[in-house]
Amino acid sequence: xxKFIARRLLQxxxxxxxxxxxxxxxxxxxxxxxxxxxxxxxxxxxxLARVRVNWGLDQPIHIQYxxxxxNALRLDFGRSYTSGQPVxxxxxxxxxxTLLLMISSYILTLLICIPVGVYSAVKKGGWFDNLFTVxxxxxxxxxxxxxxxxxxxxxxxxxxxxxxxxxxxxxxxxKGIVIRVMDVLRHMLLPLIAxxxxxxxxxxxxxRAAMLEVLNQDFIRTARAKGLPxxxxxxxHALRNALIPIVTIMGLSLPDLFGGAFIIETIFAWPGMGxxxxxxxxxRNYPLIMxxxxxxALLIVLGNLFADIGYALVDPRIRYExx
Amino acid sequence: MKKNKLAVFGLSxxxxxxxxxxxxxxxxxxxxxxxxxxxxxxxxxxxLFGTDDLGRDIFxxxxxxxRISLTVGLVAVIIAIxxxxxxxxxxxxxxxxxDSAVMRFVDIMLAFPSIFLILAIQVMLxxxxxxxxxxxxxxxxxxxxxxxRGEFLRIRELQYxxxxxxxxxxxxxxxxxxxxxxxxxxxxxxxTLGMAGAILTESALSFLGLGVQPPMPSWGNMxxxxxxxxxxxPWMAIIPGLLILITVLSLYxxxxxxxxxxxxxx
Amino acid sequence: xxxxxNLSTYFYQEDSVVKAVEGVSLAVAxxxxxxxxxxxxxxxxxxALSLMRLIYPPGKIVSGEVVFNGRDLMKLSExxxxxxRGAKISIIFQDPFTSLNPVYTVGDQIAxxxxxxxxxxxxxxxxxxxxxxxxxxxxxxxxxxxxxxxxFSGGMRQRVMIxxxxxxxxxxxxxxxxxxxxxxxxxxxxxRLLKELQKELKLSIIYITHNFGIVKQMCERVMVMRRxxxxxxxxxxxxMDNPRESYTKGLIDSLKVLNDRS
Numbered sequence: 001x002x003k004f005i006a007r008r009l010l011q012x013x014x015x016x017x018x019x020x021x022x023x024x025x026x027x028x029x030x031x032x033x034x035x036x037x038x039x040x041x042x043x044x045x046x047x048l049a050r051v052r053v054n055w056g057l058d059q060p061i062h063i064q065y066x067x068x069x070x071n072a073l074r075l076d077f078g079r080s081y082t083s084g085q086p087v088x089x090x091x092x093x094x095x096x097x098t099l100l101l102m103i104s105s106y107i108l109t110l111l112i113c114i115p116v117g118v119y120s121a122v123k124k125g126g127w128f129d130n131l132f133t134v135x136x137x138x139x140x141x142x143x144x145x146x147x148x149x150x151x152x153x154x155x156x157x158x159x160x161x162x163x164x165x166x167x168x169x170x171x172x173x174x175k176g177i178v179i180r181v182m183d184v185l186r187h188m189l190l191p192l193i194a195x196x197x198x199x200x201x202x203x204x205x206x207x208r209a210a211m212l213e214v215l216n217q218d219f220i221r222t223a224r225a226k227g228l229p230x231x232x233x234x235x236x237h238a239l240r241n242a243l244i245p246i247v248t249i250m251g252l253s254l255p256d257l258f259g260g261a262f263i264i265e266t267i268f269a270w271p272g273m274g275x276x277x278x279x280x281x282x283x284r285n286y287p288l289i290m291x292x293x294x295x296x297a298l299l300i301v302l303g304n305l306f307a308d309i310g311y312a313l314v315d316p317r318i319r320y321e322x323x
Numbered sequence: 324m325k326k327n328k329l330a331v332f333g334l335s336x337x338x339x340x341x342x343x344x345x346x347x348x349x350x351x352x353x354x355x356x357x358x359x360x361x362x363x364x365x366x367x368x369x370x371l372f373g374t375d376d377l378g379r380d381i382f383x384x385x386x387x388x389x390r391i392s393l394t395v396g397l398v399a400v401i402i403a404i405x406x407x408x409x410x411x412x413x414x415x416x417x418x419x420x421x422d423s424a425v426m427r428f429v430d431i432m433l434a435f436p437s438i439f440l441i442l443a444i445q446v447m448l449x450x451x452x453x454x455x456x457x458x459x460x461x462x463x464x465x466x467x468x469x470x471x472r473g474e475f476l477r478i479r480e481l482q483y484x485x486x487x488x489x490x491x492x493x494x495x496x497x498x499x500x501x502x503x504x505x506x507x508x509x510x511x512x513x514x515t516l517g518m519a520g521a522i523l524t525e526s527a528l529s530f531l532g533l534g535v536q537p538p539m540p541s542w543g544n545m546x547x548x549x550x551x552x553x554x555x556x557p558w559m560a561i562i563p564g565l566l567i568l569i570t571v572l573s574l575y576x577x578x579x580x581x582x583x584x585x586x587x588x589x
Numbered sequence: 590x591x592x593x594x595n596l597s598t599y600f601y602q603e604d605s606v607v608k609a610v611e612g613v614s615l616a617v618a619x620x621x622x623x624x625x626x627x628x629x630x631x632x633x634x635x636x637a638l639s640l641m642r643l644i645y646p647p648g649k650i651v652s653g654e655v656v657f658n659g660r661d662l663m664k665l666s667e668x669x670x671x672x673x674r675g676a677k678i679s680i681i682f683q684d685p686f687t688s689l690n691p692v693y694t695v696g697d698q699i700a701x702x703x704x705x706x707x708x709x710x711x712x713x714x715x716x717x718x719x720x721x722x723x724x725x726x727x728x729x730x731x732x733x734x735x736x737x738x739x740x741f742s743g744g745m746r747q748r749v750m751i752x753x754x755x756x757x758x759x760x761x762x763x764x765x766x767x768x769x770x771x772x773x774x775x776x777x778x779x780x781r782l783l784k785e786l787q788k789e790l791k792l793s794i795i796y797i798t799h800n801f802g803i804v805k806q807m808c809e810r811v812m813v814m815r816r817x818x819x820x821x822x823x824x825x826x827x828x829m830d831n832p833r834e835s836y837t838k839g840l841i842d843s844l845k846v847l848n849d850r851s
Contacts, residue, residue, distance in 0.1 A: 142571075144527070218682060221643065237693075258436040
């Protein structure tokens with residue numbers, strides 16, 4: 001087990017290097033020059049040249065990459081072109097906000113998709129199943145950003161129940177902690193729902209399929225033959241087996257969740273890493289873009305790793321060796 | 324069977340949309356760029372979907388937007404399928420180091436938050452409909468590659484492939500004549516789902532302003548315009564989204580129907 | 590002790606009905622072993638499941654009585670039937686590799702039945718499970734009790750199944766081709782085990798198989814099934830010496846061919 005984890009962690013390194021290589025070269029080979037966005041076009045060429053040297057843009061591209069890599073390994077991702085702040089700091093300030101949204105979305109998804117998927121499978125063909133199958137398909141077909149817009153339209157704009165943008169109301173910074181937490185929660189509700197809808201739909205179908213497959217297994221027949229009440233057959237014998245694939249699937253849905261985060265944060269002006277990333281892209285803020293790409297990739301890959309570890313923990317066939 | 328009915332329904336809706344898109348110039352009551360009213364009107368008989376903030380007829384824009392979305396979806400998925408099949412076939416057929424190398428590459432591509440990558444690329448180039456199609460295709464082939472690789476690994480071991488090799492057929496011939504035709508079923512199913520995904524991605528890109536550029540109407544950029552007018556003209560935001568939803572949903576239904584019909588595993 | 594009258598089980602497909610079991614009647618006395626022989630598709634497994642009312646849609650038991658110790662099982666409520674399954678009548682299945690739940694220990698699965706049917710405490714049930722492992726001749730029962738099914742070989746898993754089935758000392762054991770998926774040598778061990786346990790526990794066994802050789806070894810009486818119906822039955826010697834149906838003759842002859850070859 002420990003060897004398994006160590007081996008996977010080791011595999012991470014070439015993977016991340018590959019990611020960095022591709023990102024770096026894609027971005028630097030594209031037309032367009034970061035300096036163009038910030039410098040007064042009337043600036044004298046010597047000044048411009050000095051800025052370029054400052055930012056290391058005068059070097060050949062592979063040298064730039066090696067320099068970047070060397071620094072990155074020491075967690076120095078350079079400084080943002082716009083704010084001058086170290087990239088690491090900018091990301092660190094906002095990462096927790098994104099994680100708050102993503103982890104809440106994960107938990108909410110699990111809380112809903114497991115009961116719904118299991119019940120749909122157990123009462124296959126019933127009204128619940130049919131209804132939620134249609135809803136699942138609809139949920140997968142809805143553009144995430146449109147859900148965000150519609151939620152905003154209904155609850156914020158038309159009904160005024162919830163705030164449309166931001167993470168907190170700047171006016172209440174002084175109030176007590178409970179009020180501030182509630183305030184964040186109010187702001188979080190719409191983006192959270194928007195983020196969850198898409199993944200929820202797909203995962204519910206997976207859970208249903210997993211449960212159906214388990215219910216068809218021989219050992220379920222054995223359980224019934226032992227005289228176990230149906231309740232126990234389903235909740236003890238079937239469910240435990242049906243939960244195993246969910247761990248992996250959730251890991252695999254991580255990249256999509258991230259993608260959703262970028263868009264949702266932008267719509268709702270949620271101050272997270274996603275929104276920062278989109279802004280960085282528009283600003284051609286290379287150091288910041290690279291930093292965010294690397295962090296996202298790292299989180300995605302770590303997420304997959306945790307999913308695999310979780311799977312190994314949860315399935316005794318993998319956890320305990322044969323004798 | 325229920326799935327069958329849904330698939331037929333999806334196919335009809337899709338067919339309808341395709342027809343509307345193809346004949347848009349003939350059907351559209353107004354030119355999509357023309358300003359035909361001087362105010363923003365809700366849906367009515369004169370303007371089925373109302374008018375937008377500039378006074379353009381939304382229904383006409385939506386029709387032309389259908390052209391964009393469907394075309395982008397189709398071309399992007401064709402690109403993705405081609406690349407994915409190529410990589411998957413090579414990896415699955417040759418196995419060994421080639422397989423490892425290709426799959427490594429796939430893993431790297433999968434580690435990217437793809438939306439982000441697409442956005443980054445788009446902002447470097449001047450976003451227009453062509454590079455939208457290409458970029459989406461270039462970033463969504465990985466699933467197909469894995470799928471095709473799996474199929475090739477499976478089929479490669481079957482008897483008739485052994486037989487063909489024994490006769491001395493060349494690799495290329497075996498791949499194209501013997502293995503590939505039997506792998507088409509899952510690829511077709513993946514294509515429908517891929518097209519749905521491409522349409523969703525294009526609309527997200529256009530929504531952020533990095534996809535199809537105005538004034539060319541895309542359902543995505545129509546939604547971008549709608550944001551500032553949510554209070555006063557909510558139909559601007561509701562309608563294009565609904566259209567995307569219906570199109571993608573129809574594609575899913577067709578995909579599921581094909582899956583059942585062609586006996587493809589999940 | 591067990592009397593079945595006119596049992597019929599049908600499976601309803603989209604546009605057809607499969608009559609898996611049709612008008613089957615049989616009887617089993619205490620301590621007796623009845624063999625049920627037939628090819629695949631003859632309905633013998635469906636018969637077994639029907640006896641325990643383990644038939645689910647699209648299958649349906651359409652008619653018949655299964656009288657066990659004076660009560661017709663077909664007329665019982667599900668709650669009452671649950672008390673019979675695993676406690677009075679048990680069944681073991683063909684594939685030991687898929688018939689045990691992979692995520693629970695062997696001890697858990699055996700103790701579960703005992704706890705449920707006999708109301709034992711957790712510790713008592715666990716103790717009983719260890720005893721059962723010993724009874725089916727699995728060594729190191731105290732240690733092995735905590736292992737998972739995949740940590741056992743096929744033959745040993747089948748022994749676990751037997752332990753699980755006999756834990757509550759049922760009166761009847763239905764064995765649905767328990768050795769078909771196993772090696773011939775292991776098969777012999779399992780058969781021997783069953784015979785011993787039958788004597789110890791005064792068990793009645795309904796042994797389902799397609800192999801007449803096993804029937805000859807294990808059973809006093811035999812029933813031949815074909816396409817859902819019983820085509821022949823009687824004491825083993827009589828049927829083997831004087832098969833009435835050509836079908837039965839065919840089954841017996843195929844056995845002879847095998848024996849002659851070896």
